[in-house]
C-alpha cells in the first residue's frame with residue numbers, strides 16, 4: 001500500500017505529544033479495571049514514547065513490548081508479530097493496556113488484538129478507518145492526513161516570507 005502523498009500534514013511537537021499522551025493517561029484512569037492495570041504493552045516503535053508517559057502518569061511499573069512487522073508495498077505480506085510480550089504477564093490481555101502512537105488502517109492493531117483479545121487498546125491519534133480498532137484515543141485526524149512525529153523531524157531553516165527567491 002502506498003501511504004504517500006497525503007494531502008495534509010499534521011505536525012506534532014514533543015510538547016504536543018507529551019500533552020496529548022498525558023490527556024490519554026487521564027482518560028485511561030477512568031477505564032481501568034477495579035484492580036488497576038496489570039501492565040502496559042507498547043507497540044514498537046512508535047508506541048514506546050507514549051507508553052513511557054502513560055505508564056509514568058498511571059504509576060504502572062510493568063511495561064513490555066510487542067513488535068509487529070508491517071506489510072509494505074513491495075511484498076504484500078500481512079503484518080505479523082516478530083516479538084511478543086511475556087505471555088505469563090499478558091495472558092489473554094485481561095487488565096492489559098496496549099499503547100500505540102496512532103491507528104491508521106487498523107492492520108497493526110488487528111494482529112495485536114488477536115494476540116490479546118481482552119486487552120484495552122489506546123492510541124494517541126486515530127484516523128477514521130482504524131478507529132473501530134481502538135478503545136480510547138485523544139485526537140482524530142482525517143484519513144488523508146499524514147501525522148509527523150517529533151522523532152521523525154528536525155528544526156530547519158525556513159526562508160522569510162518577504163524574501164527573494166534565491
Ligand SMILES: O=P(O)(O)OC[C@H]1O[C@H](OP(=O)(O)OP(=O)(O)O)[C@H](O)[C@@H]1O
Pocket residue numbers: 043044045046047068070100101102103104105106107108109130
Ligand atoms: O493502522 P496501521 O495502518 O497498521 O498503521 C499504524 C502503525 O504504523 C506505524 O508504525 P510502523 O509500522 O510504521 O512502525 P514504527 O512504529 O516502528 O515506526 C504506527 O506507529 C502504527 O504502529
Ligand code: HPA
Pocket residue numbers: 003102104145146147148149
Ligand atoms: O500518519 C502517519 N504518520 C506516521 N506513521 C504512520 N504510519 C501509518 N500512518 C502514519
Ligand SMILES: [Mg+2]
Pocket residue numbers: 043044045046047100
Ligand atoms: Mg508503529
